[in-house]
Amino acid sequence: MRCDCDYHTHPQGHAVRPYTVDLLQPWIDRCRERGIKSIAFTDHDRYREGVDFDVIDRLREINSDIEILAGIELDNDPVTGKSGLEWVETRWDRLDFVLGSVHYLADASRMFDGADQSGQLHSLGFERAYEEYRRQLDALIQRGHTDCLSHLDLIKIHGLVPGAYHPAQFFEPILQQIAAAGLAMEINTAGWRKPVGEQYPAEPILRAAIALKIPITISSDAHSYAQVGEDYTRLETLLEGVGLEQPVRFWRHQRR
């Protein structure tokens, strides 16, 4: 089984729910049920208060058969982004894995990927929204302190695309940046559960990334333990189709 890791999960969901063994253990049990050997907890950096490295250590002690990575999803939140980055910087050595995400377009106070936020794309115009999204990705990569890019083409979430949109061509400059910076990129199955009905990123982007030898991680973006390894059978088929032998694993920010 090549899909035996899940490197994007949200045990706290969308709130601060401090880490305890009780909160996290069901996620590990689910890994066992679904044949996941390595999991990264990557709550949003705005809920970082709830992250407790000592609890993760305790969880590792009682679940030595599953590799557990301490991670975070660091985004471009205009309010918490700066302090989130500082938090990551000062805890870099305790973190194994940092995802980098763009959830905000310029001057926006809400994440564009919210179910009721497609209006952000309508009011900007799809072309401008996509360009703005790409600019934010560029800034995020330049900012540093990430290991892997999340859901690279998240802007498509609502199923809205500019008239002449060629995914691989549009994201080529970003893929070049990712490769030059030595970062990884994830395949995220959450897109199959959204209006767009397609994994992140689209297959042409994935193929272009593989051609550039960008290391690929796999993930469910689970917001409940029930979603760990969600749609991995379908993911296996996708990986076979694009000829990806083995997704990469991380430990202490190092690929292996």
Ligand SMILES: [Zn+2]
């Ligand atoms: Zn995200």
Ligand SMILES: [Zn+2]
């Ligand atoms: Zn996420």
